[in-house]
Amino acid sequence: MTTCAQRLIELLEAQGIDTVFGIPGVHTVELYRGLEHSGLRHVTPRHEQGAGFMADGYARASGRPAACFIITGPGMTNIATAMGQALADSVPMLVISSVNTVSTLGRGQGRLHEMPHQGQTLAGVARFSHTLLDPEALPEVLARAFAVFQGARPGPVHIEIPIDLFAAPVKAPMPAAMRVFPPAPAPQAVAAASRLLGEAQRPLVLVGGGACAAATSVTALVEHLDAPTLTTINARGLLGADHPLDLGATASLPATRRLARQADVILALGTELGETDYDLVFDDGFKLEGSLIRVDLDAEQLARSHIADLALVADIGLTAEALLVALERGEDEGRPQREVGRERCERVRHELALADDPELARYRPLFTTLDEVLPEAIIVGDSTGPVYAGNVVARRPAPRRWFNAATGFGTLGYGLPAALGAGLARPDLPVVALVGDGGLQFVLGELATARDIALEADRARAEQGSIDRDSSDLACADTALARPLAILIWNNDGYDEIRRYMSADGVAHVGVDLAPPDFAALAQAFDCRYRQAASADDLASALSSLNDAGSPLIVEIDALAWCRQLEH
Template identity: 65%
Template sequence: MTCAQRLIQLLEAYGVDTAFGIPGVHTIELYRALGESRLHHVTPRHEQGAGFMADGHARASGLPAACFIITGPGMTNIATAMGQALADSVPMLVISSVNQRASLGRGQGRLHEMPHQRETLAGVSLFSHTLHDPEALPEVMARAFSIFHSARPGPVHIEIPLDVMGAPVSDEPITPTRAYPPAPAPEALARAAEWLGAASRPLVLLGGGTADAADAARALVERLDAPTFTSINAKGVLGLDHPLDLGATASLPAARRLAREADVVLAIGTELGETDYDLVFDGGFVLDGRLIRIDIDPQQLGRNQAADLALLAEAGQAMAALVERLPESTQRDGIRRAEAVRRALALAEDAEVAPYAPLFATLREVLPDAILVGDSTGPVYAGNFLASLPAPRRWFNAATGFGTLGYGLPAALGAALARPEQPVVALVGDGGLQFVLGELGTARDLGRPVAIMIWNNDGYDEIRRFMSMNEIPHLGVDLATPDFQALAQAFACRHLGVTDPASLHDALGRLDEASSPLIIEVDATAWTASL
């Protein structure tokens, strides 16, 4: 039994079913072991794509996938994807090679040599560990999965020196460590229930930490009769068109007035960061009422907004316990207050958002159960306000937070692997897609009918608009867009052009006609003119 074989056994024991990676001379021992395993291996065209695929797989399923990455350039390539996963608390296990133990830090110019690889990747991971002793592998894996299951998740990096990868290890039975998250303190629960029970204008803020506790979240906000902001990563937690759900609109004026008027605010599983609550970057999201925070990360309880009461706990347990302590019938006019904000927001009439409303109405009509995965592009920015989802883990994107480009396509492929029973749509711009054109080859290899919807506006339009607003010349933002129809043909994908909602409806309806990816190219200028 080699260390590499033991690693594969441990991954299987911890429930990992998919590995993304590009084989290299420094990782071939992993592939010797992988050939004998049940793990499904996917070969992306770039290590950044591997990381984004693992990210999408985890967001759609709630479970981590593995990445097998070579020393040096492989690790610098995946670092961006790890940064995105760290920013959004997405579990990801990155296994890399590194040069032999005797050569580490000596600067001998060996193949793929990278000074301080572990330290470099520590900045985009929860921890980065060099495995010097092959017998310590079960301990390190237990540490990683304890974080994934019982703390705020994120990427973990384990690098294995070449001489350790093939080293012999003992073949003892594997007993995976199962870690459980912290439960809320009874005294803190009692005080939170007291404050909430006495509130006349409560407000709830639900973040991505509530994604696996939809029933408890819905029961809590209904018991409180409280208008609720669901962050981008919490979309769908309250279900489709819930009357108390104001979505991710907390940066808008009417929503901010509601927040300021609240006498008690309950924030659960949210970092209260600017890309969810202050997208205009003016510091205008203010909470004057008492703030109760519930989070699985103790450090998070003290960031961004000072809490009057802080509970260290897993969101689902805490919400269920609060429901039990609150009065059964509490009417606080919550639905009317939420509807008043909705009318004041008037998103369907907003000049920047309204052109995308027919796009999301069409998606909802044709593919109501779809997982929508976005890049940084106009429809996604608008969808963060407009889209309503029937369940969590069906809307995620890189348009905020770390804000990487090139995320949408590979993350959508990861989601399609994790949830093969559901349609998946990648919402990408022509500029962002050009970061990862090679992953069209991976899409073809997978043979899944993933829809790749390109919002084609001939460049980086979001930056172009900011330049116009600030009277800056349009430099570097007008791109020569490739012939996407020819690219589709080259990668054995289908292609359909779209100019209006009717043609989009027809295109989406043809998604399942074949098992190949479907590129739907939306002419942004023609679309806007058709409305």
């Protein structure tokens, strides 16, 4: 007999899920019965919010969803914040939860973990939430989830299973995994868009996180158009580290806004045109006056924020390829004289004068050091000063190497657990968590998860020592190891960004001047290495030792000492 819980494990494996984040509870014990002998890796965070952030970081770094196993009631309210962040940034995440027995649902009897309308509550932070009442329907519900992940605008999906159904028998045979292909652009829409772009005198391209899987085709299109391009925070690195047409996430700055207003045709690819990417000064000052072409997998999104003149519900990569072919074909009819895109970008960079910005100056040595010591790293940020600055100045060689919680939902406590998820997804790359002392205190318990992951990697390395170096098994085993994690703590004694807002608005500093913990003692308690850094040289020395041991490396940067050193 195959139970519902066992079939769930089989279906997850068939759909390509390889990692599950969860904290076992009395309502989910049955889910764990078959987990030991499956191919799924289970990671235990110290809080369900951490589980969600880890799944978020895993998906952003790899482009593949992970699963979370979460208990009824408090487990679901704990993970809701992480689901909200993933929903805001269109990050796939599969949340499997328990719920009370079928016969008690909605009756308010005071059962353990009972939560009125759990599915309805979670529906607000999910693409959809489904209560499974028939075990035989499980393959259909999971297929719906992966249809969203693969063929529509992704985000969290919640499936709750009553605890009395986990052990229920499933009679239907194991179905094959469904493959979903995203929609291609309509030929007439491609023709219309290529005509607009081909006739443009001052084209502009806006690229969002929805284009991360299409870096090659989008780059080719941008270069063919010779168009200045704004890559959002979640699209950082899509055009590479130093592309002459990439103006990055500078849409909130005056010079870039003038460029946007002057553009006669704008092509927006996989971006929701949201406030945290285009209006970080919160004045609704980002205006588009030219013809707007939008491409997105979500039809409704095409009419939000900025209504498109021409809207394509389609995959970004397929659309970029089709537009490139149409534009090349149309060049036989002649191309209008237009301003050189690189020259337009250079004028904007000159006006932006980011190198002379005193607010960014204190952070530049930090990012220069990261580029020099860990050029290939994935950098995962919390909401903190260096991350806000890095959203403008950080350079990454490829997409999925820079993401943080400053976009969308804007949660604190994201950086460390999301970095752990990213490291598990991409063990071939170093990972850096860039956090503030305030935000890190939301999730201090996840230092224990970082330690556990490091210990597991050490055990795997020890086992590899007994493998024949000529064996092909070794290469396979290498990919399962998580590399040491670097945790950079920007310590400014509290919530400095909020202090600045209070000062600007004439509000007394209440609740923001917080004494940080002894991070050196915490590092020792959680078996982490610890270094202090008051200068770029200190930071470079610390990061150079990252791979000297398997344990996580905590580097505490005294923000005041760092800034004083720069002044001298």
